[in-house]
Amino acid sequence: MTTQTTTRQDWQSPQEVRWCPGCGDYTILASVQNYMAESGIPREHAVFISGIGCSSRFPYYMNTYGMHSIHGRAPAIASGIAVARPELSVWVVTGDGDALSIGGNHIIHAMRRNVNLKVLLFNNQIYGLTKGQYSPTSEKGKQTKSSPMGSIDLPFNPVSLALGAEASFVARTIDMDRDHTIAMLEAAYDHRGAAFVEIYQNCNVFNDKAFQALTGKQERTENRVHLEHGKPVTFGPDDEHGVMIHDGTAHIVDVAEVGIANIHVHDAGAESPAAAFALSRLSHGPYGPTPIGVFRSVERPVYEDDLDRQIAAATDAKGPGDLKQLVTSTGSWVVE
Amino acid sequence: MRIRFAGDSGDGMQLAGARFTEASAIFGNDLSTFPSYPAEIRAPADTLGGVSSYQVHIADRDILTPGDHPDVLVAMNPAALMANLGDLQATGTIIVNTDAFTERRWTKAGYTSNPLEDGTLDGYTVLPVPMEELTKKAVEETGLKGRGVLRSKNFLALGVLAWMYNRPIEPTLGWIERKFGKDPQVLAANVNAFKAGYNLGVTTEIFRHTYEVKPAHMEPGTYTNVTGNLAVAWGIVAAGVAAKLPVFYASYPITPASDILHELSKHRNFGVRTFQAEDEIAAAGAALGAAFAGHLGVTGTSGPGVALKSETISLALMTELPMLIVDVQRGGPSTGLPTKTEQSDLLMAVYGRHGESPLPVLAVGSPSDAFETTIEAARIALKYMTPVLLLSDGYIANGAEPWQVPDLDALPDISVPFQTEPNTPEGFLPYLRDPDTHSRPWAVPGTPGLEHRVGGLEKEDGTGGVKYDGENHELMVAYRERKIAGIADDIADVEVDADDGATVLVLGWGSTSSAIHAAVRMVRTGGGKVARAHLRHLNPFPRNLGEVLASYDKVLIPELNRGQLWRLLRAEYLLDGIRLSKVQGQPFKAAEIRDKIMELIAS
Numbered sequence: 001m002t003t004q005t006t007t008r009q010d011w012q013s014p015q016e017v018r019w020c021p022g023c024g025d026y027t028i029l030a031s032v033q034n035y036m037a038e039s040g041i042p043r044e045h046a047v048f049i050s051g052i053g054c055s056s057r058f059p060y061y062m063n064t065y066g067m068h069s070i071h072g073r074a075p076a077i078a079s080g081i082a083v084a085r086p087e088l089s090v091w092v093v094t095g096d097g098d099a100l101s102i103g104g105n106h107i108i109h110a111m112r113r114n115v116n117l118k119v120l121l122f123n124n125q126i127y128g129l130t131k132g133q134y135s136p137t138s139e140k141g142k143q144t145k146s147s148p149m150g151s152i153d154l155p156f157n158p159v160s161l162a163l164g165a166e167a168s169f170v171a172r173t174i175d176m177d178r179d180h181t182i183a184m185l186e187a188a189y190d191h192r193g194a195a196f197v198e199i200y201q202n203c204n205v206f207n208d209k210a211f212q213a214l215t216g217k218q219e220r221t222e223n224r225v226h227l228e229h230g231k232p233v234t235f236g237p238d239d240e241h242g243v244m245i246h247d248g249t250a251h252i253v254d255v256a257e258v259g260i261a262n263i264h265v266h267d268a269g270a271e272s273p274a275a276a277f278a279l280s281r282l283s284h285g286p287y288g289p290t291p292i293g294v295f296r297s298v299e300r301p302v303y304e305d306d307l308d309r310q311i312a313a314a315t316d317a318k319g320p321g322d323l324k325q326l327v328t329s330t331g332s333w334v335v336e
Numbered sequence: 337m338r339i340r341f342a343g344d345s346g347d348g349m350q351l352a353g354a355r356f357t358e359a360s361a362i363f364g365n366d367l368s369t370f371p372s373y374p375a376e377i378r379a380p381a382d383t384l385g386g387v388s389s390y391q392v393h394i395a396d397r398d399i400l401t402p403g404d405h406p407d408v409l410v411a412m413n414p415a416a417l418m419a420n421l422g423d424l425q426a427t428g429t430i431i432v433n434t435d436a437f438t439e440r441r442w443t444k445a446g447y448t449s450n451p452l453e454d455g456t457l458d459g460y461t462v463l464p465v466p467m468e469e470l471t472k473k474a475v476e477e478t479g480l481k482g483r484g485v486l487r488s489k490n491f492l493a494l495g496v497l498a499w500m501y502n503r504p505i506e507p508t509l510g511w512i513e514r515k516f517g518k519d520p521q522v523l524a525a526n527v528n529a530f531k532a533g534y535n536l537g538v539t540t541e542i543f544r545h546t547y548e549v550k551p552a553h554m555e556p557g558t559y560t561n562v563t564g565n566l567a568v569a570w571g572i573v574a575a576g577v578a579a580k581l582p583v584f585y586a587s588y589p590i591t592p593a594s595d596i597l598h599e600l601s602k603h604r605n606f607g608v609r610t611f612q613a614e615d616e617i618a619a620a621g622a623a624l625g626a627a628f629a630g631h632l633g634v635t636g637t638s639g640p641g642v643a644l645k646s647e648t649i650s651l652a653l654m655t656e657l658p659m660l661i662v663d664v665q666r667g668g669p670s671t672g673l674p675t676k677t678e679q680s681d682l683l684m685a686v687y688g689r690h691g692e693s694p695l696p697v698l699a700v701g702s703p704s705d706a707f708e709t710t711i712e713a714a715r716i717a718l719k720y721m722t723p724v725l726l727l728s729d730g731y732i733a734n735g736a737e738p739w740q741v742p743d744l745d746a747l748p749d750i751s752v753p754f755q756t757e758p759n760t761p762e763g764f765l766p767y768l769r770d771p772d773t774h775s776r777p778w779a780v781p782g783t784p785g786l787e788h789r790v791g792g793l794e795k796e797d798g799t800g801g802v803k804y805d806g807e808n809h810e811l812m813v814a815y816r817e818r819k820i821a822g823i824a825d826d827i828a829d830v831e832v833d834a835d836d837g838a839t840v841l842v843l844g845w846g847s848t849s850s851a852i853h854a855a856v857r858m859v860r861t862g863g864g865k866v867a868r869a870h871l872r873h874l875n876p877f878p879r880n881l882g883e884v885l886a887s888y889d890k891v892l893i894p895e896l897n898r899g900q901l902w903r904l905l906r907a908e909y910l911l912d913g914i915r916l917s918k919v920q921g922q923p924f925k926a927a928e929i930r931d932k933i934m935e936l937i938a939s
């Protein structure tokens with residue numbers, strides 16, 4: 001691998017970027033391109049795979065290898081690439097409909113296998129490309145074109161889902177917060193194995209201000225719960241609030257009342273995902289205090305590494321493949 | 337000589353049949369087999385639904401089919417007798433496990449009186465063997481207890497057959513040793529039962545005859561026995577070698593294709609990566625991803641799986657990446673007859689995608705044809721940068737026949753060099769086509785300077801950028817169509833095996849080839865004149881096919897479907913063909929085709 005210093009421009013493709021003006025996708029694209037330029041990843045080794053939806057146009061704008069595939073299937077296609085070529089840096093760009101509705105099966109299995117994929121899930125809580133139907137992360141009661149009387153679907157909590165699917169790395173960030181986004185991209189890239197990053201993304205056309213509770217000037221300091229490994233989970237303008245976990249449930253408390261020593265200390269490397277899961281349930285959507293940061297980051301054998309080990313072991317045991325041996329391996333006879 | 341082993345699905349009939357086949361192959365007979373299983377893994381014991389059978393045809397000359405009607409039936413229980421007696425030759429021999437004919441068990445099979453005593457078997461030669469009793473005795477000294485004891489009775493039956501047909505017993509004993517060596521008790525039980533069966537023949541009066549089936553006259557060479565699934569799997573491995581590419585096989589378990597996955601997963605030392613995906617769609621996706629990354633991407637399935645994969649196949653077609661899809665057909669629609677054979681996915685293979693989406697379709701003709709056809713399918717996929725559908729079916733997949741091992745040093749070189757440099761002075765154009773093949777370059781991730789994006793949206797000619805413009809779309813549709821149609825110049829002409837003056841041509845594809853060949857032989861033995869041809873390539877058709885069809889008065893097309901090739905030929909050549917259709921989950925009997933040929937010759 002050759003390490004080269006690059007600029008953001010090196011990572012921009014000639015294709016004209018076509019999202020609605022003001023869409024959160026622009027900010028994420030800039031963050032990803034900036035991160036890539038800094039990361040030292042050789043451009044030819046980066047592969048961006050997407051499904052269908054607004055976010056899935058992303059690969060066209062990256063001057064890397066890429067595929068804009070079919071709805072929901074990006075994790076499966078990306079798994080094939082990563083398993084075939086473990087030296088590549090494979091990124092999946094997907095959305096809430098793409099990953100959690102039509103592609104739900106693929107996302108959970110990619111997580112549990114721990115294929116070395118970096119999944120960026122742009123969650124805007126709406127179907128944008130098809131012009132505004134409720135998505136599997138839209139809040140219950142949401143009025144949309146396909147739910148004029150309010151949605152009666154209970155939404156997924158993407159972080160809870162990823163943790164339940166045995167993800168070895170799970171994080172959440174917000175489109176507008178570029179520094180935080182880049183920090184999460186870096187942590188995801190540094191983690192070898194499947195990494196799941198939920199990015200709250202504003203769709204200003206069909207679901208504007210869905211993340212107001214985390215992005216509004218006033219609200220953001222009130223509601224952003226920054227998870228930092230090894231530190232007590234506190235939040236609020238003066239860190240006056242904190243999180244305690246008991247009986248498997250996270251509770252918001254006043255630090256002054258319970259004492260900082262009783263506040264939950266975040267351990268992203270904990271063997272059990274239970275605490276991370278409890279934290280993910282602090283809110284079922286971005287409506288009140290909501291954790292962002294790395295929920296979980298643990299070492300686990302990577303699928304393609306295990307497969308390569310089996311290839312090496314089989315080759316050691318049987319020697320490199322020999323076709324002549326193969327075709328007579330079930331017995332043969334000679335006719336003179 | 338055609339022998340059918342039949343019993344409960346738990347009786348080990350597949351194993352007994354396969355061992356008898358192997359011993360016959362080593363002995364030098366030509367052979368052809370036809371296993372038939374119940375759809376349920378464990379249907380209730382002693383019921384018709386639970387009957388499993390394995391037919392093997394052995395001969396001293398080259399043979400083409402497992403045979404229509406067995407000469408010998410091994411019936412392990414009343415249900416097996418009930419289910420198979422109708423197929424037996426009128427003067428056939430029945431080796432019957434008399435211990436199974438209790439009132440409770442023959443009632444369960446649907447008899448109202450004991451068929452061994454009520455005249456049902458008059459006219460047949462019946463060899464009664466108390467198999468359970470004899471097995472118990474033979475196994476006694478091993479100390480095996482309980483239900484395990486009777487498990488060895490298939491080896492007892494096998495021993496009886498080995499004696500009747502003078503099969504050498506060493507290969508079977510050697511095999512039992514290898515297979516059961518880890519469990520000395522079971523090993524001893526199976527060896528004892530097998531020997532007891534063999535000795536029963538030697539010492540008992542009831543077996544007056546043994547049958548001599550001499551080694552067949554076959555072309556000199558090295559032979560091995562293959563099933564279609566095994567040979568497809570080996571063909572995939574060999575295609576990887578011939579293409580100088582690592583193989584990536586992604587699949588989801590499905591009858592009757594799973595054995596390909598099982599076989600390939602054993603060969604990691606070839607660098608073969610098998611990926612058992614979460615579903616059929618993911619299997620196609622992973623294979624396509626691997627192809628994008630520069631591997632030989634293959635996915636295998638049956639009809640229901642192809643239906644699920646069709647969107648990904650379209651993407652492969654649009655991104656113009658090489659990919660091989662193996663469809664081991666079974667009875668449909670829906671779950672249909674999962675363990676039975678049919679050829680009813682041909683139209684789906686040719687047409688079953690949205691949009692204008694032509695792709696090459698090939699079909700395996702028999703187990704011994706599977707290796708070469710698989711390599712040919714991979715060759716086309718790589719050279720033309722296209723998904724290719726390779727059709728097999730349940731009959732080919734599970735049937736076995738001897739296959740002459742080809743000269744593996746002379747495998748065709750099917751490798752296609754990756755693009756490593758920009759193909760124009762201005763830079764890399766991923767959709768700049770080869771003027772002859774219309775194929776686009778294959779530039780894989782990791783290659784500096786050739787970074788590019790592909791996807792499902794319509795491409796601009798040359799650059800591959802997204803383009804919605806109507807004229808460009810029409811141009812691209814035409815390119816994709818021409819690319820596939822042009823493959824006709826790169827495949828072999830169809831060969832016709834014709835008698836002088838024949839007016840009837842019998843045209844087949846896939847697994848009907850053996851029954852057609854046998855039927856034609858029957859007609860010729862009777863002095864009839866007929867021509868025969870077989871299609872490996874179903875899209876595009878060989879260049880000379882139109883001319884061949886036009887040179888016969890009548891073209892008979894036997895198919896295990898309602899006339900799918902018949903329909904394609906009508907569309908392509910305005911051919912007024914004659915269809916012979918069968919959809920009973922069973923292959924054609926040669927006589928069925930012969931009768932139709934005779935009728936056409938006479939009319």
Ligand code: SF4
Nearest residue numbers: 019020023054128203
């Ligand atoms: S519809 Fe929404 S998500 Fe899609 S591009 Fe427009 S603003 Fe962005």
